[in-house]
Amino acid sequence: MSERIVVDPITRIEGHLRIEAEVKDGKITDAWSAGTMVRGLEIILKGRDPRDAWAFCERVCGVCTTMHALASVRAVEDAVGIAIPPNAELIRNIMFCVQSVHDHVVHFYHLHALDWVDVVSALKADPAEASRIAQSISHWPKSSPGYFSDLQKRLTKFVESGQLGIFANGYWGHPAYKLPPAVNLIGVAHYLEALEWQKEIVKVHTIFGGKNPHPNYLVGGVPCSINIDEANAINAERLAMVTGLLEQAQQFVEQVYIPDLLAIAPAYLDWASIGGGVTNHLCYGDLPTNGFADVARFKFPRGVVLDRDLSRIHAVDPKDPSGVQEFIDHSWYSYSGGEGKHPWEGETTFNYTGPKPPYEHLNVDGKYSWLKTPRWKGHAMEVGPLSRMLVGYAAGNAEIKDAVTATLAALKAPPAVLFSTLGRTAARGIETRLTARWALEFHQQLLTNIRNGDSRTFTKEKWDPSTWPTVARGVGLAEAPRGALAHWIVINNRRIENYQLVVPTTWNGSPRDAKGQRSPYEASLIGTPVHDPKLPLEILRTIHSFDPCLACAVHLYDDQGTKLQEVSTAPAL
Numbered sequence: 201m202s203e204r205i206v207v208d209p210i211t212r213i214e215g216h217l218r219i220e221a222e223v224k225d226g227k228i229t230d231a232w233s234a235g236t237m238v239r240g241l242e243i244i245l246k247g248r249d250p251r252d253a254w255a256f257c258e259r260v261c262g263v264c265t266t267m268h269a270l271a272s273v274r275a276v277e278d279a280v281g282i283a284i285p286p287n288a289e290l291i292r293n294i295m296f297c298v299q300s301v302h303d304h305v306v307h308f309y310h311l312h313a314l315d316w317v318d319v320v321s322a323l324k325a326d327p328a329e330a331s332r333i334a335q336s337i338s339h340w341p342k343s344s345p346g347y348f349s350d351l352q353k354r355l356t357k358f359v360e361s362g363q364l365g366i367f368a369n370g371y372w373g374h375p376a377y378k379l380p381p382a383v384n385l386i387g388v389a390h391y392l393e394a395l396e397w398q399k400e401i402v403k404v405h406t407i408f409g410g411k412n413p414h415p416n417y418l419v420g421g422v423p424c425s426i427n428i429d430e431a432n433a434i435n436a437e438r439l440a441m442v443t444g445l446l447e448q449a450q451q452f453v454e455q456v457y458i459p460d461l462l463a464i465a466p467a468y469l470d471w472a473s474i475g476g477g478v479t480n481h482l483c484y485g486d487l488p489t490n491g492f493a494d495v496a497r498f499k500f501p502r503g504v505v506l507d508r509d510l511s512r513i514h515a516v517d518p519k520d521p522s523g524v525q526e527f528i529d530h531s532w533y534s535y536s537g538g539e540g541k542h543p544w545e546g547e548t549t550f551n552y553t554g555p556k557p558p559y560e561h562l563n564v565d566g567k568y569s570w571l572k573t574p575r576w577k578g579h580a581m582e583v584g585p586l587s588r589m590l591v592g593y594a595a596g597n598a599e600i601k602d603a604v605t606a607t608l609a610a611l612k613a614p615p616a617v618l619f620s621t622l623g624r625t626a627a628r629g630i631e632t633r634l635t636a637r638w639a640l641e642f643h644q645q646l647l648t649n650i651r652n653g654d655s656r657t658f659t660k661e662k663w664d665p666s667t668w669p670t671v672a673r674g675v676g677l678a679e680a681p682r683g684a685l686a687h688w689i690v691i692n693n694r695r696i697e698n699y700q701l702v703v704p705t706t707w708n709g710s711p712r713d714a715k716g717q718r719s720p721y722e723a724s725l726i727g728t729p730v731h732d733p734k735l736p737l738e739i740l741r742t743i744h745s746f747d748p749c750l751a752c753a754v755h756l757y758d759d760q761g762t763k764l765q766e767v768s769t770a771p772a773l
Contacts, residue, residue, distance in 0.1 A: 202229065204561060205733045208236070210740065211311070211748050217709060219721070219739060220562055223730050228739075231718075231725035232564045233709045235571040238532070242548040245699040249665075250276045250691050253699065254417045257687065260701070263749050265413035266299045266405065267680040268701075271687040274492065276419045279674025279691055282663065283491060285656040288421035290646040291408050293487050294442070295415065296678075297639035298404045301449050303681035304585070304632040305457055307747045309394040312625065315741045316464055317387035318377040319367045323356055325381035334386050338459040342393065351389050371737045378467045387464070390456050401449045407438050421658030426650060439647060446643055450636040461629040462610050468622060472613060475621030475742035477724030478580045481505040481587035482707070484516065484686060486679035487638065499638055500588050500679050501595040504576060508619060510594040516576070518675045518686055521545075524702065526572040530564075530711035533572060540575065543688035543700035544673055573710040573719065574702050582720040583683025583707045584746060586618060586627040603630045621724070624745040665694040680704055682747050708746050721746065 201224070208218035216237045222230040241260060245253055254272035258265055270292060277284065284292075327348035334343035358367065367388075379387070402412040408424055409415020416423045427433035485495055485502030495502050503513035517523055525540035534551035535541060554563060562568040575581070592600030607630050608615060617623050649655075662668070668691065676687040683704030690698040708720040718726075724742050731738070 203733055205730075205736055205739075206561070207736055207739055210743050217743075217748050218562070219725070219743060220564070221725055221730075221736075221739060223733050226729055226731070228725045228728045228730060231722045232562055232568060233571075233711065233719065233721040234562055234569040235705075235709060236569075238550060238552070238570050240548065240550075241701065242546075242699050245696050248696050249694070250279070250689060250696055251419045251663075251665075253687075253689070253696060254419070257701070258414050258417070260703075261749060262413045264299065264303060264680045264682065266295050266409070266415055266417075267678050267685055268687070269415070269417040270296065271676040271678040271680075271685050271701075273417050273419045273676065274678065275674045275676030275687040275689040276691075277492075277674070278676060279672040279689055280662050280668045282420050282659065282661065283493075284421045285654075285659055287426065287646060287649055287654060288657050288659075289488060289491070290642050290649070291422045291424070291657065293642045294446075294639055294646070295405055295408055296487060297635040297642065298401060298446075298449070300635040300681050301453060301632055301639065302398055302401050303747075304628050304635075305394055305453065306398050307681070308457060308461070308625075308628065309391045311747065312744045313387055313391060313460075313464075314367070314370055315737065315744055316377070316468060317379060317391075318372055318374075318384050319355070319370060319388055320359065320372040321377065321379070321381045322385040322388045323352065323359060323381075325352065325385035327352055327385070330382040330385045330389075333382055333463070337463055338455045340455040340459075342389070348385055348389060351392070352385060355388060371735045374735055374737045375731055376737050376741075379464065383463060383467075387460060390460055393456065394452075397448075397452050401445055404442055404445050407434065407442055418658060420660065420663045421656075424657060426655040426657060428650065439650075442643060443640075443647075446636075446639045450640060453632050453636045458629055458633055461626065462607075465611055465622060465626065469611075469613070469617075471622040471741065472617035472620045474728055474738075475624070475724045475745060476619040477720045477726075478582050478718070479506070479508045479619075480576075480579045480581045481590045482516065482576055482581035482583050482684050483588045483591040484518065484677040484679060484684045485591075486677070499597075499599075499634075501592050501597055503591045503595060504579075504581070505587070505590050505594055506579065510590065510615075513591065513595050518677060518688075522577065524574060524576055524686070526574045526700075526702065526706075527713050528567075528572055529714040530567055531569055531572050532567050543675075543686070543702055544690055544698065546688070546698065546700035548700070567711075569711040571706050571710045572702075573713045574707050575713060575717075578715075580713070580717045580719050580723070581684075581707055583704050584624070584628075585631040585681075585683075586624045587683060588679060589627045589630055590618065599634060600630075603634055621742045621745045628747070668694060682749055683707060705746075705748055709748055721748070 202222045206220050210217045210219050218234040220232045221228045254269040257272040258269035260268050328345045330348040331345040405412035405415040425433045428436040485498040485500050487499035490497045521542040527540040532552045534549045672691040678685045688700045710719040
């Protein structure tokens with residue numbers, strides 16, 4: 201007999217994602233993913249100055265803050281033909297890498313590690329054994345027996361007081377936890393250290409972008425000037441500070457994150473055959489090294505892998521009307537036509553006919569999500585670090601191939617393990633190691649340009665809307681931490697006529713299409729073992745391996761269907 205179980209919300213960060221699953225004989229036989237907030241940002245952007253769009257888009261989410269601004273300015277630049285200076289490209293790349301490293305480390309420790317690390321088990325650990333293990337896998341200085349002993353005492357006080365604080369509401373003691381107490385203690389220690397570390401690395405965004413979250417961006421370049429002798433510019437002192445912060449980030453990744461990943465993974469190799477989901481992977485590519493038009497020189501190659509065939513890369517053209525399309529067969533929206541729409545012709549019209557929360561179960565035969573359903577040439581696609589690593593590997597990118605091969609060798613595992621919950625988690629670590637290195641590489645190139653007398657960070661060419669064509673269309677592509685991100689813009693008479701975002705969690709977390717094809721979240725849960733339906737830790741492990749973040753995919757909320765706030769249109773130019 202089957203049982204329907206519900207996990208809502210499923211994320212530790214900002215909610216809005218509901219998973220319903222049918223469990224029979226201890227395994228999931230069907231699953232449904234629902235975004236539980238209504239989307240409306242595209243409506244807010246209509247009629248606005250395209251050069252201001254980044255400021256609205258960036259506030260979609262406080263997690264991957266800089267990525268939506270980057271996609272937005274790229275969309276406008278693509279529409280009107282603006283090429284940014286090399287220094288602006290380097291600074292954007294540095295901010296991209298910092299965002300990626302920060303996001304992945306925070307995800308691993310604060311959003312995903314507790315699916316594998318049993319906090320309460322750490323109370324039973326021998327601090328000396330934890331120290332021995334820690335020192336055997338890393339040179340990280342915080343690894344003495346006294347350090348782990350002090351930490352354990354702090355944790356014991358939490359438990360004895362009955363207030364676990366940030367560790368509350370976990371499934372502690374669940375039989376799916378397999379790590380020995382000493383490794384659990386190491387994981388808890390590094391969870392707390394990562395909280396301290398993450399607030400330092402984001403200072404790079406405040407140096408180049410003025411603040412974090414939501415650093416400033418600018419169509420045509422970046423909004424910071426470089427003058428090594430000027431107190432109010434990006435000067436020698438600030439550039440040196442960036443160097444130090446990037447070096448510290450690389451040290452934390454190399455000596456804490458990666459060793460922890462390699463220490464935890466061997467205990468969970470059974471998860472190398474669980475959670476594979478769809479067999480297709482999409483990457484738009486990113487980190488240009490010779491202008492965004494030169495796709496061949498991206499650090500992350502662009503392409504599609506179909507049916508897990510790593511012998512062939514399929515080309516991706518985001519402007520092809522038969523390529524990316526969004527469907528609404530199971531989404532609470534309506535279209536003027538019944539077919540899928542390319543984002544340039546996309547519509548955001550609400551058509552909510554479902555039950556008002558709280559409700560017992562979704563109507564999965566009808567519309568059940570505020571996420572649309574994107575497809576590439578009719579295929580359901582997974583996006584994210586795993587897709588980037590697979591596309592890079594299949595494309596023959598030397599840096600990515602070497603990094604993937606080295607990690608698989610350390611795990612003593614074949615490439616097939618990548619198509620799984622464990623593989624998705626490992627791919628995120630591989631990518632973090634690469635982007636931490638690339639951040640320093642881009643920064644050194646920036647310093648070299650400055651020493652050679654090039655301090656340009658902005659171009660005025662075509663920035664004035666009076667030089668634009670009457671109608672212009674563009675697309676801004678980016679590889680956000682969670683995967684392929686694109687903003688499509690239609691400009692008419694210098695104003696935004698249409699704006700559509702197709703974000704990573706829309707790809708991964710969307711409902712079924714008209715053919716009944718599951719999207720990645722839903723597909724990945726099929727066959728997942730569930731020890732206790734009342735404690736569905738296994739569902740969390742697989743869904744969290746995607747690093748879900750629903751704020752980008754859904755924006756405005758009102759359970760009564762009334763308007764919460766109206767944002768006025770900008771005055772005429």
